[in-house]
Amino acid sequence: xxxxxxxxxxxxxxxxxxxxxxxxxxxxxxxxxxxxxxxxxxxxxxxxxxxxxxxxxxxxxxxxxxxxxxxxxxxxxxxxxxxxxxxxxxxxxxxxxxxxxxxxxxxxxxxxxxxxxxxxxxxxxxxxxxxxxxxxxxxxxxxxxxxxxxxxxxxxxxxxxxxxxxxxxxxxxxxxxxxxxxxxxxxxxxxxxxxxxxxxxxxxxxxxxxxxxxxxxxxxxxxxxxxxxxxxxxxxxxxxxxxxxxxxxxxxxxxxxxxxxxxxxxxxxxxxxxxxxxxxxxxxxxxxxxxxxxxxxxxxxxxxxxxxxxxxxxxxxxxxxxxxxxxxxxxxxxx
Amino acid sequence: xxxxxxxxxxxxxxxxxxxxxxxxxxxxxxxxxxxxxxxxxxxxxxxxxxxxxxxxxxxxxxxxxxxxxxxxxxxxxxxxxxxxxxxxxxxxxxxxxxxxxxxxxxxxxxxxxxxxxxxxxxxxxxxxxxxxxxxxxxxxxxxxxxxxxxxxxxxxxxxxxxxxxxxxxxxxxxxxxxxxxxxxxxxxxxxxxxxxxxxxxxxxxxxxxxxxxxxxxxxxxxxxxxxxxxxxxxxxxxxxxxxxxxxxxxxxxxxxxxxxxxxxxxxxxxxxxxxxxxxxxxxxxxxxxxxxxxxxxxxxxxxxxxxxxxxxxxxxxxxxxxxxxxxxxxxxxxx
Numbered sequence: 001x002x003x004x005x006x007x008x009x010x011x012x013x014x015x016x017x018x019x020x021x022x023x024x025x026x027x028x029x030x031x032x033x034x035x036x037x038x039x040x041x042x043x044x045x046x047x048x049x050x051x052x053x054x055x056x057x058x059x060x061x062x063x064x065x066x067x068x069x070x071x072x073x074x075x076x077x078x079x080x081x082x083x084x085x086x087x088x089x090x091x092x093x094x095x096x097x098x099x100x101x102x103x104x105x106x107x108x109x110x111x112x113x114x115x116x117x118x119x120x121x122x123x124x125x126x127x128x129x130x131x132x133x134x135x136x137x138x139x140x141x142x143x144x145x146x147x148x149x150x151x152x153x154x155x156x157x158x159x160x161x162x163x164x165x166x167x168x169x170x171x172x173x174x175x176x177x178x179x180x181x182x183x184x185x186x187x188x189x190x191x192x193x194x195x196x197x198x199x200x201x202x203x204x205x206x207x208x209x210x211x212x213x214x215x216x217x218x219x220x221x222x223x224x225x226x227x228x229x230x231x232x233x234x235x236x237x238x239x240x241x242x243x244x245x246x247x248x249x250x251x252x253x254x255x256x257x258x259x260x261x262x263x264x265x266x267x268x269x270x271x272x273x274x275x276x277x278x279x280x281x282x283x284x285x286x287x288x289x290x291x292x293x294x295x296x297x298x299x300x301x302x303x304x305x306x307x308x309x310x311x312x313x314x315x316x317x318x319x320x321x322x323x324x325x326x327x328x329x330x331x332x333x334x335x
Numbered sequence: 336x337x338x339x340x341x342x343x344x345x346x347x348x349x350x351x352x353x354x355x356x357x358x359x360x361x362x363x364x365x366x367x368x369x370x371x372x373x374x375x376x377x378x379x380x381x382x383x384x385x386x387x388x389x390x391x392x393x394x395x396x397x398x399x400x401x402x403x404x405x406x407x408x409x410x411x412x413x414x415x416x417x418x419x420x421x422x423x424x425x426x427x428x429x430x431x432x433x434x435x436x437x438x439x440x441x442x443x444x445x446x447x448x449x450x451x452x453x454x455x456x457x458x459x460x461x462x463x464x465x466x467x468x469x470x471x472x473x474x475x476x477x478x479x480x481x482x483x484x485x486x487x488x489x490x491x492x493x494x495x496x497x498x499x500x501x502x503x504x505x506x507x508x509x510x511x512x513x514x515x516x517x518x519x520x521x522x523x524x525x526x527x528x529x530x531x532x533x534x535x536x537x538x539x540x541x542x543x544x545x546x547x548x549x550x551x552x553x554x555x556x557x558x559x560x561x562x563x564x565x566x567x568x569x570x571x572x573x574x575x576x577x578x579x580x581x582x583x584x585x586x587x588x589x590x591x592x593x594x595x596x597x598x599x600x601x602x603x604x605x606x607x608x609x610x611x612x613x614x615x616x617x618x619x620x621x622x623x624x625x626x627x628x629x630x631x632x633x634x635x636x637x638x639x640x641x642x643x644x645x646x647x648x649x650x651x652x653x654x655x656x657x658x659x660x661x662x663x664x665x666x667x668x669x670x
Contacts, residue, residue, distance in 0.1 A: 038513075040492045040506075092457060096450035115431035116494050118453055122427060123487040125457065129464045130480035133473055141476045145465035152458040157375045159451050171375075178373075 015321035016055075018314055019062045022071055026058040029080045036127060044112065044120050045127075048087055051105055057082040057187045060212075063322075064191035064205050066315030074135070074194045078144075082183050082190075084128035085148050089155065091121035096159065097242070140190060147186040154178025162243035163269050169250050176217040177210055184213030188319075201309050208306040208319070211299040216326060218296040221246035222289065222333045225280050237276050240268060247295065251288035284335050293330050300327050350656035351390075353649055354397045357411055361393040364415045371462060379447065379455050380462075383422055386440055391551075392417040392522045398657075399526035399540050401650030409470070409529045413479075417518050417525075419463035420483050424490065424514075426456035431494065432577070475525060482521040489513025497578035498604050504585050511552040512545060519548030523654075536644050543641040543654070546634040550661060553631040556581035557624065557668045560615050572611050575603060582630065586623035619670050628665050635662050 016023060034046040058079025065075030093099070094107040095114045101107060108117040125148070132144040158175050161167050189206030197205070224239045225248055239246055245253075249268070256264060266272060267279060283289045300323040310316040351358060369381040393414025400410030428434070429442040430449045436442060443452040460483070467479040493510050496502050524541030532540070559574045560583055574581055580588075584603070591599060601607060602614060618624045635658040645651040 038488045038492065040495060041488045044491065044495075089457075092453045095453055114449060116491065118427045118430055118456075119487055119491045119494060121453075121457070122424075122460065123484065123491060125460065126464070126480060126483040126487050129461075130477065130484050133477035133480055136473050138468055138471050138473055138476065141473065142465065142468035145461060145468055148461040149458065149465050152454055152461050153373045153376045156379065156451065156454045156458060157373065159454060160375060160379075 015318040016059045018318045022062045060187035061191040063315050063318050064188040067310050068192045068195035068197040075191050078190050081128050081131050082187050088121045088124035147182045150178045150182035167245050176214045180217040181210040181213035185209035204306040204309045208303045211303045215296040215299040226333050247292035248283045248289045251291045252283050296330050350653040351394045353653045357397045395522035396526040398650050398653050399523040402645050403527045403530035403532040410526050413525050416463050416466050417522050423456045423459035482517045485513045485517035502580050511549045515552040516545040516548035520544035539641040539644045543638045546638045550631040550634040561668050582627035583618045583624045586626045587618050631665050
């Protein structure tokens with residue numbers, strides 16, 4: 001399959017480079033959001049809005065706007081809204097995980113405790129949904145609201161199914177679609193909608209975002225198992241300790257015999273002994289890691305097919321480039 | 336002042352009785368909301384949606400609808416949306432306060448921990464804002480979104496200003512307006528909006544809700560100081576332990592001399608010795624409690640003036656009746 005064999009990006013240029021000026025405006029706009037809050041709340045919002053992020057969702061909406069007729073302020077704005085929802089979920093995730101740092105700086109949870117962080121996430125969240133009403137389009141409010149609901153539900157299911165070895169792969173994919181796919185797909189789909197693209201183009205771009213988000217999350221899951229902390233710059237090997245079942249582990253469980261399953265259960269559920277390098281070694285030996293990476297590469301191939309509806313443009317190229325870029329990262333996880 | 340002297344409700348009938356059938360439909364609709372969630376999330380939402388509540392916000396929107404032309408399904412729906420936002424904030428409040436029971440049943444926090452409760456509140460919240468898009472009115476989405484934002488900001492300021500004796504009375508009132516007034520005012524104001532009432536009537540009903548919510552919160556604050564747990568049915572005297580400054584205490588601080596202020600600071604900030612019955616006795620002796628109750632009664636009088644724009648009706652009467660009912664409760668706090 002072409003999608004699995006050609007995994008070299010066709011260019012070394014990072015695909016977001018094309019829209020760097022627009023991303024800088026997004027960054028300024030995110031910082032500007034503090035002004036919409038009561039002065040007593042400003043410092044908290046400001047702290048969160050000034051921490052850096054990859055801004056993947058705004059980049060996707062801008063690139064999709066450019067690929068469907070041209071980037072407008074509306075594409076930047078929808079990117080800001082989706083990024084604020086994402087930021088709200090990060091603030092809340094950090095409470096749930098008891099995380100003390102994110103991207104090298106103390107989390108809101110570490111700085112002000114869980115109580116204030118719960119409320120800060122809520123404030124960002126409700127602000128984002130208020131901001132969506134600026135479009136004067138009930139359709140856009142509805143789509144943003146639904147995406148936010150999906151993200152929340154995905155997080156609930158993920159939290160609830162920790163240490164649950166009956167989790168099926170279908171359920172795992174559904175969680176990834178909800179918690180990461182929904183916002184990626186909103187970024188690409190809404191951008192097409194704002195450009196006045198055809199229903200088919202909007203749907204194809206929505207599908208592209210959904211699969212890209214899912215593949216990205218599979219990459220993140222694999223990275224947690226096999227990545228190098230020095231290179232990645234964040235704490236790894238935490239998923240299994242928290243009982244989070246990822247695709248390589250689900251693949252391993254699927255192909256295990258009864259005795260093996262019992263051993264895995266003991267290691268994962270009772271964490272005795274949870275020797276992660278050994279478990280990763282087994283997952284790799286059994287092809288479970290490889291199979292997870294293959295699944296993600298297939299999704300990226302399918303993303304590229306979705307892009308075939310777009311007229312040729314630098315922005316459409318960059319959207320394709322993202323899939324090659326992520327594909328190359330996936331390949332680095334192969335042992 | 337008439338508002339302060341005539342404090343007897345003109346009827347013994349509880350003012351929500353008039354709309355009991357509609358409130359039963361609201362109750363059923365709240366229970367029905369679980370169907371909108373992924374099956375894995377349903378049990379959590381169901382638990383929260385099946386716990387009882389006073390349903391003040393839906394009652395206000397239904398009564399205001401009836402008082403501005405007639406109750407429609409839209410008035411019930413906006414009541415459900417505002418109640419869901421309120422429920423989301425209660426779920427989050429219980430995390431912040433570490434509360435184990437609410438209305439006699441275990442809180443979500445006690446049942447499933449803070450992590451899941453954070454997400455459950457988020458899911459209710461995003462669902463409510465999604466539901467608002469059903470009206471196909473950007474105006475309604477905007478007003479609901481802004482109210483939600485106000486509530487979150489009010490809660491942040493309240494949390495942030497705990498144990499802060501520099502809190503002014505103006506700031507205290509602003510917090511009450513944000514955390515309780517905003518949703519009450521949305522219930523009454525949006526109901527008038529949905530009835531197609533004039534801008535003036537909508538504004539007057541909005542003002543009625545804002546002051547009613549503020550007076551209600553002052554009552555709640557006084558009750559925490561002087562209420563009887565047997566009668567009220569919930570744990571009292573917790574505000575000061577949590578550093579929450581209420582109107583009687585702010586009144587007391589305002590009239591205190593330097594030596595008294597230093598004593599109060601020691602008791603409130605360092606909690607040494609925090610003998611609450613003594614503190615309440617002092618607040619009462621100095622007239623600080625009475626003054627807080629007077630303030631709330633004045634607000635209720637002003638609420639009644641706002642209602643003067645309404646044509647006579649049973650529903651308009653019931654809205655007025657609420658102010659007398661709350662007024663009578665306030666009087667019970669006088670020693």
